[in-house]
Every structure is written in C-alpha cells, then in structure tokens.
Amino acid sequence: MANRLTDATSPYxxxxxxxPVDWWEWEPAAxxxxxRRNVPVLxxxxxxxxxxxxxxxHESFEDEDTAAYLNEHFVSIKVDREERPDVDAVYMQATTSxxxxxxxxxxxxxxxxxxPWFAGxxxxxxxxxxxxxxxxxxxxxxxxxxxxxDEVARVAETLREHLAAGGAVPAGDGQDWSDLLEQSVVTLAREFDxxxxxxxxxxxFPPSMVLEYLLRVAGDGDGETVTEAWRMADATLEAMARGGIHDQLGGGFARYSVDRDWVVPHFEKMLYDNALLLxxxxxxxxxxxxxxxxxxADFLVRELRTAEGGFASALDADSEGVEGKFYAWTPAELVDVxxxxxxxxxxxxxxxxESGTFEHGASTLQLLRDPEGPGADRLVDVRRRLLAAREERVRPARDDKVVAAWNGLAISGLCTAGYVEEAxxxxxxxxxxxxxxxxxxxxxxDGVVGTPAGVLEDHGCVAAGFLDLLQVTGDPVWLERAGLLLDVALDRFAADDGGFHDTADDAEALVARPRDPSDNASPSGLSSLVHALSTYAAITGSGRHRDAAEAALATVAVLAERAPRFAGWSLAAAVAMSGGPLEVAVVGAPGPQRDALERRARRHPGAVVVVGxxxxxxIPLLAGRGPVHGRPAAYVCHNFVxxxxxTEVADLEVALAR
Known part of the structure; x- marks a missing residue:
C-alpha cells in the first residue's frame, strides 16, 4: 500500500x-x-x-487500526522539519507554549x-x-x-494571537558590547561543568558556537577573561574529543551525549554538528x-558526501532496529577482530x-589518553582494523537530501581545515x-532541487561559505555569488528594528511569520547572516553591509546578555567586529612561503584572510596589494587601514598581536 508521499523528495x-495513513504533504489542498470533510488537521x-x-x-502510523481511525476523523499532514524549518518553527513555538x-x-x-489548538x-x-x-x-x-x-475555536484564537506576537524581539538599551562580551564569559563560567x-x-550537546566565541575571546588579548575563556574552550574540546560522543574509529560526532560525561551518545550524526565542530x-x-x-573532515567526505558533490543531512542512530548497534563493542568482539x-x-x-558502558554489555569507545611510544603506532593499526571490521556491519540509514544552510556550514568547515576542492x-x-x-x-x-524556498539561515550560511571559498581560492566569482545572496537577504528578510525575519516577505504565509534570533543546534538565521555581512564588509569595505550587521547585532544584545549559551554565534561575530574587523591579505606566488603566511594568519580566530x-x-581587499620584492607578503589591516x-611569519605574529 502506498500514499501521497511516494512522490516526495524528502527521505523522511x-x-x-x-x-496505511493517508498522508498529505504540507499544501493548501490538504x-x-x-x-470539505469538516475534520481537523493532524x-x-x-x-x-x-x-x-x-x-x-512503527507503533502507530504502521498500525492498520490507528491509521483507519486517523483517515476517518482527520486529514493527516507529514512534514520534514529539515525541509520546512518555517513550518516547524511556528508549531514548535505552539507546542512549547x-x-x-x-x-x-x-x-x-x-x-x-x-x-493549532492541541500540541504534544x-x-x-x-x-x-x-x-x-x-x-x-x-x-x-x-x-x-x-x-x-466553541472551546476549540477559543483555544485556536488565543494561540494564534500568541504566535503572532511571538516574533517580537526585546529591544537593546545601547549596551556596550565590550562590557557585554566580558560579562558573557562570566555568565558562561557559572554554567560551566x-x-x-x-x-x-x-x-x-556540543556547544560548538559558544566554543567558537570563547576561542575568539581567548585569541583577542590577555587578562582574566581571556584565560577563563581559553580554559572553558580547551577543557570542553578535549573532553568531547576523548569521549564516546566522538567516533574514535571513523571520525565525526554524534548529536549529543545522554550523560554529563560525554560517554554515551544519542548516535545519530548530523551534518550541521560536524560542520561546526570541524x-x-x-x-x-x-x-x-x-x-x-x-x-x-574525512568522515564528511567518506560517509556524507553525495554523488553530486554536496553533503547529506544525517546518519540514523539505529541499525537493524537497534540504536547504537553499529558503533558499540564488547571485549569479545574486539578479541574476535x-x-x-x-x-x-x-x-x-x-x-x-565486561559490564559495558552502553547497553547489553556493549561499550562506546573512548580514548581518555593517547598511548605513547610504540603504543601510538599500535593504536593506528588497531583503529584501521576495527574500522574495516565495522564496515562489514549493517550501516545506519543515510538521509541524503542536501540542505543549503548545512552545506554552507560544511563548506566553511572544510575551508578552515584545508579541504578546498571538496568545499x-x-x-x-x-x-x-x-x-x-x-x-x-x-x-x-540526487541533483534535483526541491520546492521549499530558502530561509534566512540558508542565505546566511551559504553566503558565508561562498566567502570562505573566496578567501581560500582567491576566485572573485564567490564574492559575486555571496553578494547576490546577501542582497536578497537585505531586501526580502529585513525587519523594521534592524533585525531579520526567518522567512522572506514573499514566502508562503503561515499563521505567524517566524523570527527566532537564538542559536540552537545550528546558528540562527540572524547570527549566520551577521557573520556573512561582516565578512563581506571586511573584504569589500561596504558600509551598507557593515551597518546591517551592527544593527542586527543590536537586536540580540539582550539575548546575549541574559542567555549567552543561545547567542554564541552572534557573540563570536561581535568579537570579530569589535574595534574593527581584522583583515589579512596574503599575496604572492603559490608555494611554501605563501602557505606559511596563510597558515599563520588563519590561526587568528575571527580574522578574514584572503589569499591571491x-x-x-x-577583490577590494587585494586591490593594490602585491608581493614585496618578489616575495609573498601579508598585509594586516583594520577597517582597510x-x-x-x-614577508616573514615572525613579523606577521607581531602584526597580528597588535
């Protein structure tokens, strides 16, 4: 038996x-x-x-009796939240309310x-x-x-009014960002485990965006705040890397740890998590x-890359109907291999x-310390053999749709790690x-575009990815493409207070126009766009883009002050923008000398580094800037000054520290 979803593009x-449920996709006809039937919509x-x-x-939608009841008394709509984040955002707000x-x-x-008049x-x-x-x-x-x-109508009207008001963002009060950045580190230290x-x-959950912010603070001067930021970032990155949330054989990270010690993950692997962590x-x-x-990076290329060159959305947590079966090991299984x-x-x-750290006597793999001496080579060999054996197991399913925003994040991560061709x-x-x-x-x-329109996070993350490609390739086509996406964002998504809506002004009208500036598992649309706007301004000197980034940041000052864990990406952008962005032009013939300058420049958190x-x-940042006496050179700039x-890495160190 098949239903209307047989023609869907979403793997979900x-x-x-x-x-047996007579599902509809989200469409007016539903x-x-x-x-027409005078029944509610589920x-x-x-x-x-x-x-x-x-x-x-398995329990309900595959059950014939439950499906028959649904088909008689409801019109049922199934939505992939990753395909329609706008629909998800509106009704998740209703559910939490x-x-x-x-x-x-x-x-x-x-x-x-x-x-909505009921939610769960x-x-x-x-x-x-x-x-x-x-x-x-x-x-x-x-x-x-x-x-x-009458009661149903009353509840629906109350919720509709609540959702319509839900897009309001508390206004800032002219908060000094330098004070806010320092105070946010203090707040994070109170919540640090x-x-x-x-x-x-x-x-x-991996606090990827907060860690990005802390690294930028740690790389921006000295003092107690810098020390505390580094301590929290360094300890968290090490704990996650050594824990069971990190796939010690195949690379990549699971979505979150079910315990506070990073031992047992919820095993699904999401592209956005791994792109940010990369x-x-x-x-x-x-x-x-x-x-x-x-x-x-190797995990992304090996397991999530699609035939068209993009990256799939996720790997399932389950295989053979059992969560984590693909990843967990018993002592006997290790001996067998x-x-x-x-x-x-x-x-x-x-x-x-023997007792196991997971279920059924199995354990997740942790690496709490690195073997030294001959043990290091032994570890490499053991990992190789275990990974080969694991490849013979039944693999978790892959959601192979390509999401624009998450691929933008992957492009940025791959550029940072040096995987330029894949990016x-x-x-x-x-x-x-x-x-x-x-x-x-x-x-x-499969190379065929879907119908859902890009939302704000798509424009921000993809534009940022294109700008990262510009920085590592020196190809101006990426600057042009990023500019076109940012023009659409500024023209179609802007709100009256300087912030942004999550959907365009000509997008499908829902019961409310979603607007959420807070970061969750991935950057919010606003914070991702701020990164792209500020980077574009740093490369081109565009006052329009710089002003738009600053105005958008002002709308999240209250959120950043009260809940910095949910504003990490905005805070990271604020560090890069405070005092003027750090821009570095590295120019000269490709080779070891240019590579050394580029590597050092890119080690400075938040710096915009364009190589050519x-x-x-x-590319305005490269205009008029060339090699010095035939040698590759680095130009360190603030606001294009x-x-x-x-030409020497040691001198670049000094310039970056000023």
Missing amino acids: LLQHAGN FAEAR LSVGYAACHWCHVMA MTGSGGWPMTCVLDHDGN TYFPDQPRHGQPSFRQVLEALSDAWRNRG QRSAGFGGAPK RVYAEWGTPLGDRVARGV LGPDDGAWAAQVFEVT RAAGDLLWRVHVVDGRLRRVSR DGPTDA CERPV
Whole structure:
C-alpha cells in the first residue's frame, strides 16, 4: 500500500510512503480537504534520523487500526522539519507554549486555517506512566472537534494571537558590547561543568558556537577573561574529543551525549554538528584538535558526501532496529577482530569493559589518553582494523537530501581545515542546483532541487561559505555569488528594528511569520547572516553591509546578555567586529612561503584572510596589494587601514598581536 508521499523528495517523508495513513504533504489542498470533510488537521513533524520518530511510526502510523481511525476523523499532514524549518518553527513555538517543552516527533492538531489548538510530542501506542495512548488522544480530540467547537475555536484564537506576537524581539538599551562580551564569559563560567566540561547537565550537546566565541575571546588579548575563556574552550574540546560522543574509529560526532560525561551518545550524526565542530577543532590550534579536525573532515567526505558533490543531512542512530548497534563493542568482539593480545589492549585503551558502558554489555569507545611510544603506532593499526571490521556491519540509514544552510556550514568547515576542492564542489552544487531564477532553494536530492524556498539561515550560511571559498581560492566569482545572496537577504528578510525575519516577505504565509534570533543546534538565521555581512564588509569595505550587521547585532544584545549559551554565534561575530574587523591579505606566488603566511594568519580566530597570486580590483581587499620584492607578503589591516606588509611569519605574529 502506498500514499501521497511516494512522490516526495524528502527521505523522511519517503519513510512514511508505505504507511496505511493517508498522508498529505504540507499544501493548501490538504486544508481544503479538511474543510470539505469538516475534520481537523493532524500535523506530524519529524526528521529522518529521529529515533523516537521511528518508534512512533512503527507503533502507530504502521498500525492498520490507528491509521483507519486517523483517515476517518482527520486529514493527516507529514512534514520534514529539515525541509520546512518555517513550518516547524511556528508549531514548535505552539507546542512549547502549550506543554512547556518540545521535541520530535511533534504532533499538532490544527483548524482549517492552520491555527493549532492541541500540541504534544511522542505518544505511545499504549497508556504508559500516566501518559494516554495515541489512540485515546485522537478520540478525545475528535470528540472535542465535533462537540465542543466553541472551546476549540477559543483555544485556536488565543494561540494564534500568541504566535503572532511571538516574533517580537526585546529591544537593546545601547549596551556596550565590550562590557557585554566580558560579562558573557562570566555568565558562561557559572554554567560551566567543572567536572566534565561543557555546559549544563544531561543531556549534553556540543556547544560548538559558544566554543567558537570563547576561542575568539581567548585569541583577542590577555587578562582574566581571556584565560577563563581559553580554559572553558580547551577543557570542553578535549573532553568531547576523548569521549564516546566522538567516533574514535571513523571520525565525526554524534548529536549529543545522554550523560554529563560525554560517554554515551544519542548516535545519530548530523551534518550541521560536524560542520561546526570541524571548524572549531581546526581553529583550536593543538595537535589533538588538528587530528580530530582531519577525522571529522574525512568522515564528511567518506560517509556524507553525495554523488553530486554536496553533503547529506544525517546518519540514523539505529541499525537493524537497534540504536547504537553499529558503533558499540564488547571485549569479545574486539578479541574476535584483533586477536587476544591486541583485543585486550584495545579494550583497555578504549574503555571497553565486561559490564559495558552502553547497553547489553556493549561499550562506546573512548580514548581518555593517547598511548605513547610504540603504543601510538599500535593504536593506528588497531583503529584501521576495527574500522574495516565495522564496515562489514549493517550501516545506519543515510538521509541524503542536501540542505543549503548545512552545506554552507560544511563548506566553511572544510575551508578552515584545508579541504578546498571538496568545499569548492559543494559550493558549485549549491550555486548550480539550489539557486533558481536568482532565489535560493532550501533542499535538493540526487541533483534535483526541491520546492521549499530558502530561509534566512540558508542565505546566511551559504553566503558565508561562498566567502570562505573566496578567501581560500582567491576566485572573485564567490564574492559575486555571496553578494547576490546577501542582497536578497537585505531586501526580502529585513525587519523594521534592524533585525531579520526567518522567512522572506514573499514566502508562503503561515499563521505567524517566524523570527527566532537564538542559536540552537545550528546558528540562527540572524547570527549566520551577521557573520556573512561582516565578512563581506571586511573584504569589500561596504558600509551598507557593515551597518546591517551592527544593527542586527543590536537586536540580540539582550539575548546575549541574559542567555549567552543561545547567542554564541552572534557573540563570536561581535568579537570579530569589535574595534574593527581584522583583515589579512596574503599575496604572492603559490608555494611554501605563501602557505606559511596563510597558515599563520588563519590561526587568528575571527580574522578574514584572503589569499591571491597578486593584486586584483575584483577583490577590494587585494586591490593594490602585491608581493614585496618578489616575495609573498601579508598585509594586516583594520577597517582597510593596513600596516606595512611583512614577508616573514615572525613579523606577521607581531602584526597580528597588535
């Protein structure tokens, strides 16, 4: 049996194409059908790598009786939150308002105009722990729709008004950003986990954007604030790198740790997490950081790269219906692969115990310390053999749609780590496939673009990725392409207070126009756009883009002051912009001398570094700046006011420190 989702491009929707539920995609025809039949709309939102989405699908959406009840009493719409973040954002706000929390799968019930009047997340197939079954919930909702219509209408109107007001952003009060940056480090230090690093308790997510901010603070002078910022960043990067959240064999990071000590992850691997972590580990500047960054980059290229040159969205947490089965090991399995001596040694090195650190006596792999001497070579060999053996296991499923924003983040991370050709190929795909009639689309699959329009984070992250490609290649086409995307963002997404909406002014009208400046698992649309605007201004000297970045930052000053953990990307941009951006032009013939200058310049957190063979008017930062006496040179500038060019790395060190 198949339903309407058989023609979907989203892998998540295709997972439900064989359900007995008569699913619709999000489209006006679904609401028209609900109005014709006078039944409510059931909206189910999830994503392909979501463990509990799979559970609810198996328990309820694959059940013939439950599906029959849904088909008779509701019009059911299935949405991939990664494909339609605008729809997800609106109804997640409703869910958190009604229940106090959110998550996926998200279940909302709507009237014929899309107004929600009930919301929740996962519902079991049988009553458990005081929670009603999904069927009981459906029966109660259907009864309310038929017999208590006035109450339903009242709730829907109240929620509609709440959602319409939800886009308001608290106004700043002229906050001094230098004071705010210092105070945010103090606030973060209070929330820092002194035992296991990171912030807060379990579950614990990689704080990638906050770490980027802390590294930029740590690289910007000296004093107690700088020391504290480095301490928190350094400890967290090391703890995550050595924990079970990091795939010690294949590279890459899981989405989060279920415990505070980074031991047991929720095993799904998301592109956005790994793109952000690739960047911050490459910027950490330690041997461990460099090793982890190479592992993450290799993971992206090996396991997430698509045939068209882009990067897939995620790997599932489950394989063979069991979460983590692909990644966990028992001591006996290590011995089977490695033999008694190496197996016992590997169990000790990777913290694999007889009782297990995960489930069913299995353990996640940790590497709490690096073996020294001959043990280092032994570790390389053991890793290679275990990875080869793991490749014979049943792999987790891959969500192979290409999301524009997350590919933009991947491009930036790969550029930072030196994987330029892979980054360029992804950039070419985004421009060739995702830009249609001058407008950016959100997703593609198998080289075919989808219909959802790009949202603000797509424009910000892709423009930032294009500007990073400009910096590492010196090809002005990336500057032109980034400028076109930023023009659309400034013209179509701007809000009256200097901030930005998450959808364009000509996008599909929902019950509310989403606007959320806070970072979550990935940068907010506003913070990603601020990075792109400020970088573009640093390269071109454009006052328009600089002013827009500063105005947008002003709208998140209150958020950054009160909750810096949810404004890390905006704070990172503020560090780079404070006192004028640091711009470095590295020009000269390719070779060891230019490479050495470029490497050192890129080690300075937040610096905009453009490399080229010589001066060119097509890239304003390189205009009039060439080699010195035939030798590659670096020009260190603030707001396009440059110091004398240097040709030695030692002199560049001094210039960067000023």
